[in-house]
Amino acid sequence: MSRRPAAARHAHRPAAPAGVVAARRVVLDNGLVVIVRPNPATASVAIHLSLPAGAAFDPPGQGGAANLAARLLDRGAGGLAADRIALDFENLGVAFVARPRLDSLDVTARLLARDLPFVLERIQVIVTEPTFPEAEVAAERARILTEIAERDQDTAAQADERLAAALFPEGHPYHAPASGTRASVERVGQAELRRFHAARVSPIGAVLCIAGGVDEKAAFELARRTFGGWRTDGRSDDRPDGRPSPGVTVNVIPDAPAPEGFRVIVHPIAGKTQADIALGFVPGVHRRGDDLQAALVMSSVLGEFGMGGRLGLEVRENAGLAYYAHSYVWSGLGAGPIVIRAGVAPANVVRAAALIRKVVAEFLRRGPRPAALADSRQALTAALPRRFETNPLSAAILADCEYQGLGYDFPDRVPERLAAVDRAAVMAAAQRYLTPKQAILVVTGPDIPPQRLA
Amino acid sequence: MTRTAGASTPRGRGPAAAARPVTATLANGLRVLLRPMRQAPLVSVWCWYRVGSRDERPGLTGLSHWAEHMNFKGTRRIPREEITRQVELAGGLWNGYTWLDVTTYFETVSRDAFEAMLRLEASRMTECLYDRREVDRERNVVISELQGGENDPRTFLEREVAGTALQAHPYRWPTIGYLSDLRSITRDELYRHYRAHYSPGNAILVAAGDFEPRAALALVRRHFGRIPRGPAVPPVRTVEPEQSGERRVTVRRPSGAAYVHIAWPAPAAADGDFATLLMADGILAGGPTVNLWSGGQGRGPSKASRLYRALVDGGLASDIGTAVIPTRYPYLYSIQATVRAGVDPARVEAAILAEVAAVARDGGGDVDRARARNQFMARFALESESVTDVAHQLGFFETIGDHRQWLDLPRRVQAVTADQVARFTAARLDERHRTVGILVPAAAAATP
Numbered sequence: 001m002s003r004r005p006a007a008a009r010h011a012h013r014p015a016a017p018a019g020v021v022a023a024r025r026v027v028l029d030n031g032l033v034v035i036v037r038p039n040p041a042t043a044s045v046a047i048h049l050s051l052p053a054g055a056a057f058d059p060p061g062q063g064g065a066a067n068l069a070a071r072l073l074d075r076g077a078g079g080l081a082a083d084r085i086a087l088d089f090e091n092l093g094v095a096f097v098a099r100p101r102l103d104s105l106d107v108t109a110r111l112l113a114r115d116l117p118f119v120l121e122r123i124q125v126i127v128t129e130p131t132f133p134e135a136e137v138a139a140e141r142a143r144i145l146t147e148i149a150e151r152d153q154d155t156a157a158q159a160d161e162r163l164a165a166a167l168f169p170e171g172h173p174y175h176a177p178a179s180g181t182r183a184s185v186e187r188v189g190q191a192e193l194r195r196f197h198a199a200r201v202s203p204i205g206a207v208l209c210i211a212g213g214v215d216e217k218a219a220f221e222l223a224r225r226t227f228g229g230w231r232t233d234g235r236s237d238d239r240p241d242g243r244p245s246p247g248v249t250v251n252v253i254p255d256a257p258a259p260e261g262f263r264v265i266v267h268p269i270a271g272k273t274q275a276d277i278a279l280g281f282v283p284g285v286h287r288r289g290d291d292l293q294a295a296l297v298m299s300s301v302l303g304e305f306g307m308g309g310r311l312g313l314e315v316r317e318n319a320g321l322a323y324y325a326h327s328y329v330w331s332g333l334g335a336g337p338i339v340i341r342a343g344v345a346p347a348n349v350v351r352a353a354a355l356i357r358k359v360v361a362e363f364l365r366r367g368p369r370p371a372a373l374a375d376s377r378q379a380l381t382a383a384l385p386r387r388f389e390t391n392p393l394s395a396a397i398l399a400d401c402e403y404q405g406l407g408y409d410f411p412d413r414v415p416e417r418l419a420a421v422d423r424a425a426v427m428a429a430a431q432r433y434l435t436p437k438q439a440i441l442v443v444t445g446p447d448i449p450p451q452r453l454a
Numbered sequence: 455m456t457r458t459a460g461a462s463t464p465r466g467r468g469p470a471a472a473a474r475p476v477t478a479t480l481a482n483g484l485r486v487l488l489r490p491m492r493q494a495p496l497v498s499v500w501c502w503y504r505v506g507s508r509d510e511r512p513g514l515t516g517l518s519h520w521a522e523h524m525n526f527k528g529t530r531r532i533p534r535e536e537i538t539r540q541v542e543l544a545g546g547l548w549n550g551y552t553w554l555d556v557t558t559y560f561e562t563v564s565r566d567a568f569e570a571m572l573r574l575e576a577s578r579m580t581e582c583l584y585d586r587r588e589v590d591r592e593r594n595v596v597i598s599e600l601q602g603g604e605n606d607p608r609t610f611l612e613r614e615v616a617g618t619a620l621q622a623h624p625y626r627w628p629t630i631g632y633l634s635d636l637r638s639i640t641r642d643e644l645y646r647h648y649r650a651h652y653s654p655g656n657a658i659l660v661a662a663g664d665f666e667p668r669a670a671l672a673l674v675r676r677h678f679g680r681i682p683r684g685p686a687v688p689p690v691r692t693v694e695p696e697q698s699g700e701r702r703v704t705v706r707r708p709s710g711a712a713y714v715h716i717a718w719p720a721p722a723a724a725d726g727d728f729a730t731l732l733m734a735d736g737i738l739a740g741g742p743t744v745n746l747w748s749g750g751q752g753r754g755p756s757k758a759s760r761l762y763r764a765l766v767d768g769g770l771a772s773d774i775g776t777a778v779i780p781t782r783y784p785y786l787y788s789i790q791a792t793v794r795a796g797v798d799p800a801r802v803e804a805a806i807l808a809e810v811a812a813v814a815r816d817g818g819g820d821v822d823r824a825r826a827r828n829q830f831m832a833r834f835a836l837e838s839e840s841v842t843d844v845a846h847q848l849g850f851f852e853t854i855g856d857h858r859q860w861l862d863l864p865r866r867v868q869a870v871t872a873d874q875v876a877r878f879t880a881a882r883l884d885e886r887h888r889t890v891g892i893l894v895p896a897a898a899a900a901t902p
Contacts, residue, residue: 041493042839074757086757090740091825093832097754110752112832139769146772146795149710155605271708273601306538307526317534320591323598343602345594375543382545386562389494390840392752445605 019412020388023211023398026220028228032203035398035408036219037211039391045113045212046391047123050403053105053200056173056253056333064180065188065196066100068140072193073098073107075136078125082136085126094119098126100178103253103332104403105201110392113213120210120226127201128230132193141185148182155269155444159276159341162267166440167282167337168256174334202232209399209408212391253334255283258438264454265440268447275349275445279340279356281435287331287404293380293417294425295329295338295433300376301368301426302360302434303327303340310372314359315342321352332404338433346446353441353453360434367427381415474861475660475848476667480675482683483655487848487857488670489662491841497663498562498841501575502853504658505651506555507629508690508783514639516631517647519552520596524644525559525652526550527588530581532574534588540570547842553746554625555782556853557651562842565664569673575659576677579652589641597637600630607709608790611893614703616786619717619889623694625785653684660849663841690783694719701889706896711772712793713893714802718883720787723780724855729866730878731787732778736826737818737875738789738809739776744863745837746779747846758825760809765791770802782854787883799892814880817872830867 023037055066074089074096075082089096095110096119107127111119151157161177168175176184208227210219259282285295303311308326315325322342330336340360344352368376388394388411402408441453475489510517528534541548544567550559559578561571603609613628620626631639659674697719721727735742740756743749755762755774765771771791779785789806793799818826837843851860 039493044836044839083758083763087825090756090758091828093741093829093836095741095753095833095836097752108752110836112835139767142769142794143766143772146711146792149795150792151710153607153708153710269708271607273604274598305542306535313535316595318591320594321598323595323602343598345598345601348594348598375539379542379545382543382564383547384545385495385564386545386547389496389842 020384021398021409021412023408024216025402025408028203028224030203030228030230031205032227032230033207033402034220034223034227035207035209035402036214036216036223037209037394037398038214038216038219039212039394042213042391043113044391045111045116045210045214046395047107047109047111047120048209048211048392048395048399049107049123049127050104050207050399051107051127051201052205053100053196054103055100055178056102057200058176058180059192059196060171061184062188062192062196063176063184064144064178065192066105067179068137068144068185068188069130069132069193069196070098070100070105071140072132072136073126073130075140076131076133078129080125085122088122089119092119102174102178108392108396116210116214116219117222120222124226124230130197132190132197134190137190137193141188144179144185145182148179148185151179153269155272155274155276156343158267158269158444159278159442162265162444163278163280163337163339163440163442166263166265166442167259167280172256173253174256174336198232203227203230204232207399207402209395209402211395211398253332255335258282258435259440260438262437262454263440264450265442266448266450266453267442267444269445272445273346275344275346275443275448277342277344277349277353277356278442280337280440280442281433281438282335282337284335284337284433285329285331286335287333288406291425291429291432292331293414294421294429296380297373297376297418297421298368298426298429298433299327299329299338300380301372302363305372305376305379310363311340311356311359315352315355319351319355321348321355325352325356346448349443349448350452353443357436360436364430364434364436367423367430370423373423373426377418377421381418384411384414475857476671478671480654480679482679482681484678484681485658485852486671486674487658487660487852488665488667489844489848490665490667491662491844492664494841495565495664496562496841497565497568497571497661497665498560498845499568499571499575500558500560500660500845500849501579502556502558502658502660502849503651504555504656504687504853505557506553507627508554508624509651509687510624510627510631512627513635514643515627515635516596516629517639517644518557519630520592520636520639521644521648522550522552522557523592523596524584524589524648525578525582527585527592528583529577530583531577537574540567540574544570552629554629554785556850558849558853560842560845568661568665568670569677572673572677576681579654579657579678580681582648584641584645584648586641589644593636596630597633600633600636603630607707607893608713610707611705611713611715611891614705615715615717615788615889615891618701618703618891619697619719619786620694622692623783624690624692625781625783650685651687654678654681655683656687658849658852660845660852662845662848694784697887700885703889703891705891705893707893708897709893709895711795712799712895714791714793714799714806715788715891715893716803716806717786717788717889717891718887720778720785722782722784723851723859725784727878727882728780729863730870730874732830732863732867733818733823733826733870734813734875734879734883735776735778735787736830737813737822739774740826741829741833742778743833743837744778744780744860745843745847746850748843749837756829760812760822761789761806764805764809765802768805770794770797770805780851780854799894803890803892810879810883814876814883817874817876819872823872823875827868831864834864
């Protein structure tokens, strides 16, 4: 008997489950990609639906539209009122969350396997027929405005926001915070949300992953029955990029230009006892670029392995200057930034910032020690089974890889790609992405004269 | 057509109770809990100590947490960088934390690294270095952690409420300690605290994952069996005197919003009323968790709960939260709300108290009680699937009392009646026992 679901008219030939992925993928007639990863050891199921409606696609002047839309999906849909939706989920103990990321709007649910048919049907209604009632829009907008006021006083959030605003020029999809600004949120009402939903929420470009205690064939059939009839108009603002995920539409987000020089931004927030430091570089890594693994190994050696790589060793362990000091690479549909972050006592900001820049300069000059390179490579490879231990993590990773155009089976190709990362590749990535003379340094918290940081 | 899910008629049988671990106590007093879980080639190893901020005193607050930091700084046999390196090379996740009753360290790694993790934890138990230069450097790191936490104005409110609600019991001071104490604690005081509390007689070793229990126990004996039992640790003597009237505290800090935080004395985890409190919390706020490690992950607010509907849907608050924390001794149950811009915090306080009073009258009613019960059961099952979660929960409850208190919670929660909820709420979550804290946003110039 064929194990290929009958509904999979456009399906690739399913690869035999192997490695950590152990999942199969089909594409429904309407373009929705469905991935199922059975995990018979558990009585639960995780659902992860990624929709091409992230904050990067907020309409001009309407920053925060995706955030507002995500938070209102379950506040009225089809013929169901918000109370009914909440009661039905919570009566079953379902953990339901809809939240915007930069590139996608993600709907997730964690539930007992027995409730999958009901919950999937309900999610279909929520995603495809939200009503955005006026009263709910007004209430949610007021909540978000309170959160923005809180965020304005948050040193860590301000460091991230101001860094993004400086690295990505105005109008770039990654320039503004996902939750929008006070002014932009106030411009989003019911009509704008309905337009945003109609323009962005579509099976074309969406990925549904079901992971957990399910029968694979039954889960595919359930997904087809529930979502197979979902139809929307074509999307004029999307364009297929020909990457190895037929059925997925990937929007192209332009690279940000490199900063013209090294620039310091100090954003004082009164009454704070600690400063946040953020040092950022663009253009960063492309998620589907050939050097993604080299960049990840670079960041691991520089600021992640152990207590925070070389940065953690020098800034936290040896100098005792910070509770945390680390780096990370973010990369989505567009090239994100490479960022170094630290939380530092106000008296130590100048010293810590100088030490961070010195560590970066030494890394560029000397590169990774062979042992450190080998350690980071091994750690990244060995961590794969752990990352797939739980159903929510598995569903999130598989949906993300597919959504980003890497293919759901990308994690199984990671060990081979990591093994190919050598010192030359890491050095090349460092020289390409760590540009100390073209970077933005943001400090938030108690006031520090910028000239002391230049 | 759409269907609805009935609260009073959950479909199918509830999730099975979590399986019991294999248990043993070594001759030196080390308690061992081993729970085989074969769904992934992983093992999670947790070493727990019955020491937390309750074991400190004014002048030495923050000792337990700082000692936890020092125990990542190398041992006689394992250099500083090797401690985390060994874990990460095994694909591992590692961390540690300190809380009121406990200090713990864990590694979730490939099963092949099980024995290496036991070796690491045995070394951490007996031979950490406490190098003076490392102590001085870590003083700045811990102070930085304290100050980072204080950047969130709610930290001040929580500290004030706990310190006001509890006036005698050592649960009243913050786990991270006071700044003045952190500036003056010496290396020798830290080391004495370490030696007094890190020994097999005061520890619990827990593993969950892909192993055979008998072989695993043999490995535990090999690495821990020869360590001397260590000194007996005295229990906390102080019992918090009963509160006899409402207490109030106001905090003025620069803040983007006002906050309301109300606390009442809560029963200890072993108390028969603990399950009743969980049910009352489920009715008020929905889906209570007793997993301090990962319980908050992947969940939004409970929009069907009474507090959410009254406060958030009612336009008074932008967010609400509650905390039921399992502890060895009676601690606090708290409800916190972020006041919506333009709303008087007094209205938020009144709305919270009205909902609590309603539960005291109706015990939650059949529908809300059934929903709270179903939410607890589902959440218990979902939080019992990963090796890290299971090892955490077994170890946490064993350290504060007995792991069976956790395993038995589904039965206890299911047995709670409306009458019990009403009586508990009326008697314990009342005006006489409450402490109300309000954070009022203040102009920056008025603050230190």
